[in-house]
Amino acid sequence: xxxxxxxxxILLWTAIAIYAAAFVAYAFDLARRSQVTADAKSEAELxxxxxxxxxxxxxxxxxxxxxxxxxxxxxxxxxxxGFLFHLAATVTRGIAAGRVPWANLYEFAMIxxxxxxxxxxxxLTRIDLRFLGTxxxxxxxxxxxxxxxxxxxxxxxxxxxxxxxxxxxxxxVASLGTAFFALAFSLSVIQLMQARRERLVAENAAKTxxxxxxxxxxxxxxxxxxxxxTIVGFxxxxxxxxxxxxxxxxxWGRYWGFDVKETWTFVIWVIYAGYIHARATRxxxxxxxxxxxxxxxxxxxxxFTIVNVFFKGLHAYSGLS
Amino acid sequence: MNSDASDPLRPSDHVDGDDSITQPRLGxxxxxxxxxxxxxxxxxxxxxLLVLAIAAIPGSIFPQRMADPNGVTQWERNNPDLFPVLDxxxxxxxxxxxxxxxxxxxxxxxxxxxxxxxxxxHAKALRARPPRTPARLQRLEDFRSVQRDAPDxxxxxxxxxxxxxxxxxxxGYRVERYDGGRSFSVSAERGxxxxxxxxxxxxxxxxxxxxxxxxxxxxxxxxRVLVEGETFANTxxxxxxxxxxxxxxxxxxxxxxxxxxxxxxxYQPFGEPGSGQAGDFSANVTVQDAAGSKTDGAVRVNHPxxxxxxxxxxxxxxYAPTITVRNADGDIVYRNSVPFLPQDNNMTSLGVxxxxxxxxxQLGLIGFFYPTAASGQKGxxxxxxxxxxxxxxxxxxxxxxxxxNDGIPKSVYVLDTTGMTKLAGRTTDVESIxxxxxxxxxxxxxxxxxxxxxxxxxxxxDASQSVKRFASLQIHHDASAVxxxxxxxxxxxxxxxxxxxxxxxxxxxxxxxxxxxSLEYAGLARGEDPTLAAAVDDLVAGHGRLMDAAGGSxxxxxxxxxxxxxxxxxxxxxxETPKVx
Ligand code: HEM
Numbered sequence: 001x002x003x004x005x006x007x008x009x010i011l012l013w014t015a016i017a018i019y020a021a022a023f024v025a026y027a028f029d030l031a032r033r034s035q036v037t038a039d040a041k042s043e044a045e046l047x048x049x050x051x052x053x054x055x056x057x058x059x060x061x062x063x064x065x066x067x068x069x070x071x072x073x074x075x076x077x078x079x080x081x082g083f084l085f086h087l088a089a090t091v092t093r094g095i096a097a098g099r100v101p102w103a104n105l106y107e108f109a110m111i112x113x114x115x116x117x118x119x120x121x122x123x124l125t126r127i128d129l130r131f132l133g134t135x136x137x138x139x140x141x142x143x144x145x146x147x148x149x150x151x152x153x154x155x156x157x158x159x160x161x162x163x164x165x166x167x168x169x170x171x172x173v174a175s176l177g178t179a180f181f182a183l184a185f186s187l188s189v190i191q192l193m194q195a196r197r198e199r200l201v202a203e204n205a206a207k208t209x210x211x212x213x214x215x216x217x218x219x220x221x222x223x224x225x226x227x228x229x230t231i232v233g234f235x236x237x238x239x240x241x242x243x244x245x246x247x248x249x250x251x252w253g254r255y256w257g258f259d260v261k262e263t264w265t266f267v268i269w270v271i272y273a274g275y276i277h278a279r280a281t282r283x284x285x286x287x288x289x290x291x292x293x294x295x296x297x298x299x300x301x302x303x304f305t306i307v308n309v310f311f312k313g314l315h316a317y318s319g320l321s
Numbered sequence: 322m323n324s325d326a327s328d329p330l331r332p333s334d335h336v337d338g339d340d341s342i343t344q345p346r347l348g349x350x351x352x353x354x355x356x357x358x359x360x361x362x363x364x365x366x367x368x369x370l371l372v373l374a375i376a377a378i379p380g381s382i383f384p385q386r387m388a389d390p391n392g393v394t395q396w397e398r399n400n401p402d403l404f405p406v407l408d409x410x411x412x413x414x415x416x417x418x419x420x421x422x423x424x425x426x427x428x429x430x431x432x433x434x435x436x437x438x439x440x441x442x443h444a445k446a447l448r449a450r451p452p453r454t455p456a457r458l459q460r461l462e463d464f465r466s467v468q469r470d471a472p473d474x475x476x477x478x479x480x481x482x483x484x485x486x487x488x489x490x491x492x493g494y495r496v497e498r499y500d501g502g503r504s505f506s507v508s509a510e511r512g513x514x515x516x517x518x519x520x521x522x523x524x525x526x527x528x529x530x531x532x533x534x535x536x537x538x539x540x541x542x543x544x545r546v547l548v549e550g551e552t553f554a555n556t557x558x559x560x561x562x563x564x565x566x567x568x569x570x571x572x573x574x575x576x577x578x579x580x581x582x583x584x585x586x587x588y589q590p591f592g593e594p595g596s597g598q599a600g601d602f603s604a605n606v607t608v609q610d611a612a613g614s615k616t617d618g619a620v621r622v623n624h625p626x627x628x629x630x631x632x633x634x635x636x637x638x639x640y641a642p643t644i645t646v647r648n649a650d651g652d653i654v655y656r657n658s659v660p661f662l663p664q665d666n667n668m669t670s671l672g673v674x675x676x677x678x679x680x681x682x683q684l685g686l687i688g689f690f691y692p693t694a695a696s697g698q699k700g701x702x703x704x705x706x707x708x709x710x711x712x713x714x715x716x717x718x719x720x721x722x723x724x725x726n727d728g729i730p731k732s733v734y735v736l737d738t739t740g741m742t743k744l745a746g747r748t749t750d751v752e753s754i755x756x757x758x759x760x761x762x763x764x765x766x767x768x769x770x771x772x773x774x775x776x777x778x779x780x781x782x783d784a785s786q787s788v789k790r791f792a793s794l795q796i797h798h799d800a801s802a803v804x805x806x807x808x809x810x811x812x813x814x815x816x817x818x819x820x821x822x823x824x825x826x827x828x829x830x831x832x833x834x835x836x837x838x839s840l841e842y843a844g845l846a847r848g849e850d851p852t853l854a855a856a857v858d859d860l861v862a863g864h865g866r867l868m869d870a871a872g873g874s875x876x877x878x879x880x881x882x883x884x885x886x887x888x889x890x891x892x893x894x895x896x897e898t899p900k901v902x
Binding site: 154155156157158159160163227228231234235245246247250251252253254255256257258263264266271274278280281284307311312 | 371377378385388389416542595622632636795806812816821851
């Protein structure tokens with residue numbers, strides 16, 4: 001029988017391969033959407049109805065023939081399959097290590113991306129966000145592929161500071177918060193693209209950007225979705241901050257010391273507080289606040305990669321040497 | 322705040338935008354008022370938040386004195402030219418710098434200035450009745466209408482509003498009837514906790530800041546290195562170093578004594594993953610209080626030991642070889658267990674012995690200790706493992722002036738060799754002294770001998786207990802920490818209320834006609850409320866069921882509910898009024 005610590009990376013690479021296929025399927029879906037809307041548009045022009053005026057900014061996507069979502073359906077099915085392998089890889093890693101599988105950078109990446117996919121799939125059961133598939137799965141592919149190639153470390157016993165109940169709580173909640181921020185980030189990116197399109201349409205420009213946007217919700221709706229994910233992420237992040245402080249009090253004898261990781265967690269928290277304020281400030285709603293969400297998520301990724309690997313501090317738990 | 326509380330389209334408890342800021346009238350008071358309004362505006366708060374985020378970043382790039390003083394020294398050594406400039410800009414003390422403080426103090430001033438009027442406003446809103454039902458409910462985005470057949474339409478209309486009132490009350494709404502002529506209506510509002518939560522959140526942040534600020538004045542943190550067998554008394558003089566807040570008096574420390582009985586550590590065995598990694602550190606201590614009663618305890622990583630309101634933490638550990646120096650006459654001139662500072666993961670450790678008296682000249686020894694000595698390339702010795710398998714001590718010998726009589730405090734871990742001559746070790750003719758536990762070597766020039774004492778208990782069969790260990794402990798006292806936590810949790814709770822409780826108004830209006838009751842339902846979000854439409858739908862369905870049960874009217878099967886998005890509607894949609902949430 002295969003040893004679990006050998007099996008786990010095999011399962012993970014299988015998951016990565018399946019995600020890659022899901023990514024392709026989702027990408028085809030977007031391309032197909034562009035095609036369909038192009039057809040619809042020329043048809044509409046033929047019968048002399050101004051399709052433009054109505055098709056954008058509607059809360060509901062423009063009606064697209066059902067069969068055109070075939071690729072999206074394949075993408076989602078593949079994502080579910082990839083997720084199962086990914087989950088199995090994570091669980092076997094945990095069993096092999098005899099502890100929760102989130103105690104070094106490789107494992108943080110594994111659990112973090114697992115939660116991104118889990119939250120994405122969970123949301124899909126209630127809201128049709130399959131158009132985000134390319135972005136979400138693309139992001140997961142980059143992070144997971146990068147981690148599996150550059151951050152892989154063998155299972156070793158935990159260092160003393162990590163032997164704590166807070167490892168289980170604090171790191172898990174941080175990863176879950178990151179998953180929500182990731183979804184909000186993707187929505188904000190599309191929101192910006194959509195807002196640009198809406199502006200161009202309003203100006204009657206000849207070219208209005210990628211055609212698939214036409215089948216997507218309007219920028220207002222995208223913004224309100226992004227906001228809903230962000231506030232969940234923000235609450236989880238607030239909890240992460242507090243739990244981290246409690247842990248620091250136990251492990252290092254002070255609850256806050258502006259260690260690099262603490263600093264960046266704080267910076268991220270403040271940026272997202274700014275985002276929430278921006279949404280309530282006239283002149284900052286819409287694209288400006290979307291940029292804040294993007295900056296916030298960039299800081300999350302920066303904190304996770306660059307700060308973990310290159311910055312020197314007490315949080316030296318990447319497991320890399 | 323420029324919206325009118327009675328205008329249902331404009332949520333009024335919402336401070337928003339800065340449109341109301343106009344040019345001030347001339348005069349000092351006018352300018353002050355204008356400045357205050359600027360400072361407490363939402364846009365300023367937003368900008369200050371973003372500035373705070375940016376201002377915190379340099380502290381993660383440059384080493385900070387409060388977190389990493391050695392890093393600062395190192396940086397200064399590497400960049401002697403740039404250092405004074407950056408230091409003047411406080412880039413090594415970012416979080417204590419005037420500019421960083423200015424930002425967060427402005428932010429919190431703005432916060433307080435912003436929250437106080439909102440508290441007043443919210444207190445009023447909590448007591449107010451739900452507002453009068455708007456004349457034209459169909460202008461609202463979430464609007465439904467239903468017709469029901471009823472023989473006595475007026476009575477049925479009135480009864481239907483009675484039912485709706487009860488229903489809304491049961492759903493947690495605050496309700497108010499507004500009847501007039503043949504039209505009956507109930508106005509309902511819920512979700513006051515949203516604003517309460519928001520205010521709680523912001524106030525709790527102020528609470529965190531204040532408790533951190535005041536608490537620091539009453540906190541103290543001291544460090545002490547204890548070798549196995551040593552005892553420490555909790556008095557100011559017995560600490561190696563002590564930082565105390567401005568309000569901590571000299572006699573603030575609770576008297577108790579603490580002995581380090583033993584120090585445990587385990588190592589990952591050879592050949593296993595993570596081989597050589599140390600863990601399960603435990604400093605086993607006996608604490609004796611002022612009354613003389615003793616208790617055993619252990620200080621472990623993640624498990625500080627609480628003693629008399631102090632928290633005791635394990636910061637570090639290492640070996641403390643016991644070294645005896647005798648002079649040429651054979652008299653003991655020095656004997657001590659000297660803490661050696663670990664230099665690598667395998668516990669290669671560096672320590673210093675200073676012999677001040679009893680020798681012709683003062684004597685200094687710089688020693689390397691290797692718990693598991695192995696010769697590396699080119700014959701250099703290194704430690705291959707952290708545990709005591711093949712312990713070895715090497716000593717370089719210096720003689721001359723230790724420089725400790727001129728009053729400048731010197732670290733016990735550093736030997737200042739400027740006034741000294743090297744007698745043994747590299748660059749001299751005499752080799753370093755190499756000793757295993759129990760061995761004695763000769764000092765050069767017939768100065769005497771040095772012994773590396775074997776601390777093994779009687780009958781020991783290996784070297785595993787031949788050298789004592791030390792623990793570096795931190796004693797910390799901060800009674801405010803728990804209050805900081807309380808405020809932080811209040812902030813978290815407030816935040817959840819503020820973000821997840823939907824605040825909304827709904828209206829149900831009924832008017833009797835010719836054997837028909839026309840019912841209108843409308844909802845208005847006050848703040849982010851993604852479930853409003855579903856809530857109105859539920860209200861309509863529930864109301865229908867209750868009315869069916871009560872009798873007096875029957876639903877009209879064929880009539881579909883008229884949606885707000887009805888294309889035939891002639892009036893402009895409510896959404897054209899900028900909706901503020
Ligand atoms: C330490 C600084 C501050 C932080 C960390 C902070 C954080 C937050 C957070 C997380 C929220 C979301 C909760 C909610 O929507 O109810 C919020 C909302 C709000 N804050 Fe602040 N805030 C700060 C300062 C201020 C200041 C100075 C003002 C006033 C100018 C202010 C006014 C508001 C308002 C009006 C809301 C409600 C926004 C909405 O309904 O979406 N805050 N704040």
